[in-house]
Amino acid sequence: MRFENRVMVITGAAQGIGKAVAEQAAHEGARLALIDRAPYLSELAATLSEQGCEVLAISADLESWAETSNAMSTVQEHFGCLDILINNVGGTIWARPFAEYSPEQITAEIQRSLFPTLWGCRAALPYMLAQQHGVIVNVSSVATRGVNRVPYSAAKGGVNALTQSLAFEYAQAGIRINATAPGGTEAPPRLTPRNHETPTRQEESWYQQVVDQTINTSLMHRYGTVNEQACAILFLASDEASYINGTILPVAGGDLG
Numbered sequence: 001m002r003f004e005n006r007v008m009v010i011t012g013a014a015q016g017i018g019k020a021v022a023e024q025a026a027h028e029g030a031r032l033a034l035i036d037r038a039p040y041l042s043e044l045a046a047t048l049s050e051q052g053c054e055v056l057a058i059s060a061d062l063e064s065w066a067e068t069s070n071a072m073s074t075v076q077e078h079f080g081c082l083d084i085l086i087n088n089v090g091g092t093i094w095a096r097p098f099a100e101y102s103p104e105q106i107t108a109e110i111q112r113s114l115f116p117t118l119w120g121c122r123a124a125l126p127y128m129l130a131q132q133h134g135v136i137v138n139v140s141s142v143a144t145r146g147v148n149r150v151p152y153s154a155a156k157g158g159v160n161a162l163t164q165s166l167a168f169e170y171a172q173a174g175i176r177i178n179a180t181a182p183g184g185t186e187a188p189p190r191l192t193p194r195n196h197e198t199p200t201r202q203e204e205s206w207y208q209q210v211v212d213q214t215i216n217t218s219l220m221h222r223y224g225t226v227n228e229q230a231c232a233i234l235f236l237a238s239d240e241a242s243y244i245n246g247t248i249l250p251v252a253g254g255d256l257g
Contacts, residue, residue, distance in 0.1 A: 002238040004029030007079040009072070011062055011120055012089040014038040016187045017139065020230035021086055026053035028234070030084075033075040037061045062089050062116035065123075072123035082127040084237050087138045089116035090155065093194045095207040098150040109151035112194075114158045121166060121177075128175050137236045138163050138179040139229075142250050142257030147213050148206050156181075160248050167246030176245045178236045183252025184214035184223040219254025 008025050012018040013034035022034055022044060031054040034045055045057035056078050060071040075082055090113035094105055101109075117138050128134025140163070141156040143149050159179060167177040199207070215221050232251040235241055250256050 001029040002234070002240070003084070005031065006083040007031045007033065007075070007081050008084040008086065008237070009033045009035065009075055009082060009124065010086045010088060011035045011116060014041040014044060017182070017185065017226050017229045017233070018086070018088040019044060020226040021088065021233050022048065024227070024230050024234055025237075026051060026055075031079060032056070033058060033079065033082075035060050035062065035071050062119060063111050065115075065119050068116070068119035069123045072120075072127065076127050081131055082124055082134065084135045085120060085124045085137070086233060086237065087117040087120040087136065087159075088233075089120075090114075090139065090141075090159075091194050092143070092149050092152045092210075094203075095148045095210050096203065097148055097206065100206075101151060106151045110155050110158075113152055113155035117159050118162060121162065125166075125170070125175070129170075129173055133174040134176075135237050136166070136175070136177040137233050138177070139233065140179045140181045140248060142181045142183045142252040142255050144181075144257050146210065146217075146257075148210050163248060164246045171245055176241070178241070178244055178247045178249065180229065180232045180236065181248050181250045181252065181257055182224065182229050183218055183250070183255045184211070185226060185229055186223045187226050214255070217255045218252055222253060224251065224253060 003025055008030040010018055010022050013022045014036040026048045033056045035058045041057050045055045049055045058071045058074055060067040062068050138159050140159040144153050144157045163179040
């Protein structure tokens with residue numbers, strides 16, 4: 001019960017790693033605020049509520065500052081505090097050599113994988129400062145070094161930089177800020193795909209290069225599971241990590257990114 005009575009906000013909670021974090025945190029006593037723009041977020045919230053967890057489901061597009069700010073305000077109004085924030089929104093939309101990306105695709109990748117974390121931190125920090133404590137765990141990626149995902153790599157490099165800078169800036173305010181850097185992760189098929197386009201054979205080949213590189217650069221030569229990622233995230237969020245701050249923890253079978 002590491003999170004008993006603590007209010008934990010999880011973004012991108014409807015599926016994948018975010019859902020696994022929510023399920024584990026619920027079993028450990030957290031009071032949950034789940035934020036996602038996917039309509040089936042309510043199904044997860046209902047399931048966890050039936051299991052005895054206090055859950056607030058909030059529909060928001062976290063690529064928007066206004067919607068992110070409103071979501072964190074709703075959390076504060078409902079629970080009266082905001083103890084832990086897990087910034088989990090992000091993910092590669094396309095996989096291709098950098099010269100093949102259009103300017104619009106580059107912008108979309110940065111918008112998807114940097115701004116939700118940037119806005120999430122900015123919106124939550126005033127509440128944590130007022131209560132003089134808080135924990136933020138950002139979900140980055142070891143793909144800051146990798147093939148065919150340069151815009152995504154740049155976005156996650158930004159997540160690493162803001163994690164370390166914010167930790168340095170707010171350590172004396174009682175706020176710890178860390179990040180995990182997942183490697184390749186096996187997850188159930190996405191209910192909402194990041195990319196609705198049907199891939200060409202060339203695009204499938206570019207994506208296979210990503211898969212091959214991911215497996216080859218992991219010392220364990222496999223993908224991880226969503227539960228392995230969730231365990232690392234919740235460790236950093238817990239008091240067990242009370243002397244860890246400003247750290248990027250690779251969770252990638254030995255691939256350091």
